[in-house]
Amino acid sequence: MLKQVILIFLCLYCISASFAQGDQNELNKLVKAAQSAFDHSSDSLQYYTEIGTKLAVKLGDISSETRLQQLWGTKLFLNGQSDQATKILLDAARRAEQYPPTIEAAPLYYSLGQVYSKNEYSDISEKHLQKGLEISRKFKNDTLLADGCNRIGIYYERKNDFDSALFCYQQAFILYTQIHVPLGIAYSLENLAGIYAKRNELKSALGCQKQALVYKLQSGRKLDVAIVYMNIAETMESMKQYDSANMYTEKALALAKELKYKDLIQYCYQFMSGIYEKKGQYSKALELHKMYALLNDTIYNEAKAKQLAEADKKYQTEKHQQRIKELSHLSTIQTLKLRQKNTQLFISLALLVVTALFGYLVYHRRKLKAEAKLQAEINRQQAITTREVLNAEEKERKRIAADLHDGVGQLLSASLMNLNGYFAKNNIDKTTNA
Secondary structure, eight states, X not given: OHHHHHHHHHHHHHHHHHHHHHHHHHHHHHHHHHHHHTTTOHHHHHHHHHHHHHHHHHHTOHHHHHHHHHHHHHHHHHTTOHHHHHHHHHHHHHHHTTSOOOTTHHHHHHHHHHHHHHTTOHHHHHHHXXXXXXXXXXXXXXXXXXXXXXXXXXXXXXXXXXXXXXXHHHHHHHHHHHHTOHHHHHHHHHHHHHHHHHTTOHHHHHHHHHXXXXXXXXHTOHHHHHHHHHHHHHHHHHTTOHHHHHHHHHHHHHHHHHHTOHHHHHHHHHHHHHHHHHTTOHHHHHHHHHHXXXXXXXXXXXXXXXXXXXXXXXXXXXXXXXXXXXXXXXHHHHHHXXXXXXXXXXXXXXXXXXXXHHHHHHHHHHHHHHHHHHHXXXXXXXXXXXXXXXXXXXXXXXXXXXXXXXXXXXXXXHHHHHHHHHHHHHHHHHHHHO
C-alpha cells in the first residue's frame, strides 16, 4: 500500500513540475525579449517587463525579476525620467535584498549608482557602486567587475579625484584585456586618456587614444570612431600640432556627414575654425565659422520643430501607454484564464491518476482475495485427499493384519489337530502291543 501512495505523489509531482517548467521557459523568453527591446522600443520593453515581472514573482525567480526591473529602470533614466527610474530601481534593490545575492544584482546597483551620481548624490552613488563591485567579486565575474571599475572611475573623475579614477580605469583595462573584450578595452583607454589630459600628460593621453582608435576601427562603429578622431584632434591641438589636429578633425567630419550627425558636424566646423584662426588663416576660419553658424541656425529650427514633435509624441505616448495598460490588463485576464484552465487540467489529470490508481488497488486487492480463496480451497481439497489416502492405507493395513492373523490361526489349529491325531494313534498302538 505504501508503494502505491508514493507512486501517486510522484505522479502528481511530475505533473506539477511539467507546468512549472513551462512557466520558467516562458519567463526566459520574456527576459530575452526585454533585453532585445532595450535598444529599440520603450513600449515593448515596458510590456515585457510588466508581464515578465508578474510571472517571475509567481515562480519566485528573483534573478529574472531583478534583471527585468534593472532594464526598465535604466531605460527610464536614459529617457530623462530620473525620479521614476530611481523609484523602480530602489524597489527592485529592496526586493533583491530579501533573498541571497544573485549576479543580476550587480548591474542593478551600478544603475542606481549612475542615477544618484547624475543627481549629485555622491555618497549614495558610491555606496551602490561599491555594492555592485562586491557582488561582482563574489561571483568572480570579470566582465561585470571591469564595468564596475569604469563606472566608479567616472564617479571619482567627477569628484576631481583623478588618482582614484586613474587606478579604477587601469583595473578595468587590465580585466578587459584578460577576458578579451575589445570595446571594453577601448572605453577604458578613452577614460585613461581623459585623466591623462586633465593632468596635462598629453603624450600619455595621445597614446591611449590611438590604441583606442585601433579597437574602435575593428568594431566598425562609425560614430565611436568619429568621436575618437575628435578626441585625438583635441589632444593634438593642445600639443600645438595643428596640422595633425586638422587631419583628424576632417576624418571625424567625413564620418559625421556620412552618419548625418549634425551636432558632430557643427562641432567639427567650430573646432576647425579655431585651428585656422590660430594658424593665422583668418579667411578659412571665417568660412568655417559661417558654415558653423548656418548649421547652428538649422539645428535651432530643427530643435524647435523637434520640441513640437516631442509634445505631440508625448500626447501620443500617453495614449499609447493607456492602450498598453489596457492590453496588459487584457493579457493579465487571458493569463489568468489560461492559468485557470491549466489548473483545471492539472486537477483533472490528478483525479484521473488517483482514480486509475484507486481502481488498480481495488482490482489488485480483489485479485489477491480470489487467489487466497482459491489457494485455501486447494489446501482443503488436498487435506481431504490426504485424509482419504491415510484412511485407505489404515484399512488396508488392518485387512492385511486380519488376514495374517486368521491364516496363521487356522494353520496352527490344523497342525494341532494333526498332532493330536498322531499322538492318539501312537497311544492306541502301544496299548495293543502290550
